[in-house]
Amino acid sequence: MTAAADPVPTVMAALGDSISAGFNACGWYVACTSRSWSAGDAVGVDSHYLRLLAIGPAIKGHNLNFAVPGSTSADLAAQAQKAVAAKAAYVTILIGAQDACVSRESHMTPVATYRARVDRALAVLAPAGVKVFAASIPDIKRLWRIGKENAVAKSFWALGRICPTMLADAGSIAKKDQARRNRVRERVQDYNAEMANACAAYGPGCRYDGGAVFSYPYTLDHISKWDFFHPNADGQRALAQTTFKMGFPWVMDPLTQAPPALAR
Template sequence: MKMEGAAMSSTWRGSAALAALTATALLAAQLGTATPAAAAPGPPPGSIASMGDSISRGFNACGWYVDCPSRSFSTGTDSAVNSQYLRIKAVNPAINGRNLNDAKSGAKVADMPGQAATVVSQGAAYVTILIGANDACTSSEASMTSVAAFRSSLDSALGTLKAGLPDAKVQLISIPDIKRLWQVGSASSSARSVWSLFGVCQSMLANPSSTAAADSARRDRVRQRVADFNGQLASACTAYGANCKYDGGAVFGYQFTLSQVSTWDYFHPNASGQAVLASITYAAGFGW
């Protein structure tokens, strides 16, 4: 189902974006990743494409269980979201109309090579990639993607981009902390009911009211898998070279609240969540 393949986010507020970035150094130490270096100034791109899953598609941001690309944090056109695309457009009007959303709700990292090939065919100058929540947020802990398989698919996708678009800028965005969703939602009877009814992210959200040691340990292991994926994103970006920018764990480190999650599924971000995601990711980007 779509929600299982989506990245989880929140109605993040712009004032919190700076706090998230301030905490990046501590977070990086926890994940064993480097903090993002100061972005070198450079000309803003003339086109943008998004790769990823339902968060990049704006799923549940403007309607009942439908994609809403106009409210995507990456390529959206809704002024209230103020996407990366609109922020770039403000400094480079030539990008107008050259916003391509190639993400797909339900996608996993194994789908990234195919999306990368599409982006190459479009000749995008800048690419955002937010992927991996699906690979940890599955029907059970046992069905999570392995770290090795995650890196293999990621490297394949990045190899396609680098070969086909050697001058394009690429931003790799950290996977949100899905344990945070359990922390803020487990006390809500509405959230618990929706999670159970629709089988949302059962690797993390099964038995949400349980305080048993086995359930606590399972949640910690799933969170660690997300942290491990983020470590691979950081490492792969370093290997890619100067044209790649990792967000330094800024999205993973953001402490959202339940009020910042769609009440339709208690899983996806609403429009204001997309807005703060745009703020956080752009601030952790190339500095245009």
């Protein structure tokens, strides 16, 4: 059965952390919301917003970004409240990397706590009938794998204490370090499973990416050279392309002659 198409929203918002804020995608340690995979307006990224704009001109200028660098699942409900107050009809959610990227394993957000926080945020959005796209958290162990032989990347990770649970002692292949990285990866997978379950519980108004972001085979070419952690503009574009096709079957506005967004 073909899913019923949805009218293009007139207001959308990005919720989440530094990834959705476009952190380090255009400069040194700054949020670059114009290059956000979700609500950005940079042509080269071709975000969800620009893809929606191509088929529904009424959304023009109504691309909000409430994602904040450093946010964890604890901050999601407050962001959702801002989206509802702004009358967003569609939001994207990508949250959880910072729940796992902490100073030590014992400080990682428990899985049950992560789920409860996501449920709380979705409960804020549900009464307003907000359409939700939930993206999986990227596989941060892949970042270690593709960068562990790069001296510059390892220097950034060490000096900046970037995601210590995964990236500390990046050159080590000791069993204890391998085991630590595997446990952190498993925690991210558990978060993703709970996001999928929470999205399913929300009902047909939520679409999960099916693990597409977690499984994406990104390379260092997708990673910002400002910190060797966040997506650069190419990485943001890959996120937009990978996720949008997993989302809602939006109805084209009859006033525009643009091709269907899902074909892009």
